[in-house]
Amino acid sequence: MPDLVDDYFQPGWRTRTLECAACEWRGDSRAMTLQPHEDMSEYLCPQCEDILLVVRHPDLAQVRAAAEAGHPEALEQLALLEDYLRRQQGG
Numbered sequence: 001m002p003d004l005v006d007d008y009f010q011p012g013w014r015t016r017t018l019e020c021a022a023c024e025w026r027g028d029s030r031a032m033t034l035q036p037h038e039d040m041s042e043y044l045c046p047q048c049e050d051i052l053l054v055v056r057h058p059d060l061a062q063v064r065a066a067a068e069a070g071h072p073e074a075l076e077q078l079a080l081l082e083d084y085l086r087r088q089q090g091g
């Protein structure tokens with residue numbers, strides 16, 4: 001079973017070392033193969049392509065909450081999201 005990260009803004013998941021149950025490869029998410037989807041991203045073992053990590057993408061409420069808590073990446077994302085929403089509304 002892959003590790004599930006429910007809260008995108010929780011610190012540390014990017015650099016946490018995981019071991020692949022299938023081939024015993026060890027490393028963190030930066031060494032894995034990223035496979036982005038609409039609602040989440042999968043990180044695959046670079047050796048055998050087993051899914052090691054699933055990261056759920058944050059929704060607007062989560063981004064807002066993290067931004068209010070001062071999370072720098074959330075602040076950036078919130079600015080992008082609000083810009084995007086403004087343009088949607090403006091047509």
Ligand SMILES: [Zn+2]
Nearest residue numbers: 020023045048
């Ligand atoms: Zn593997």
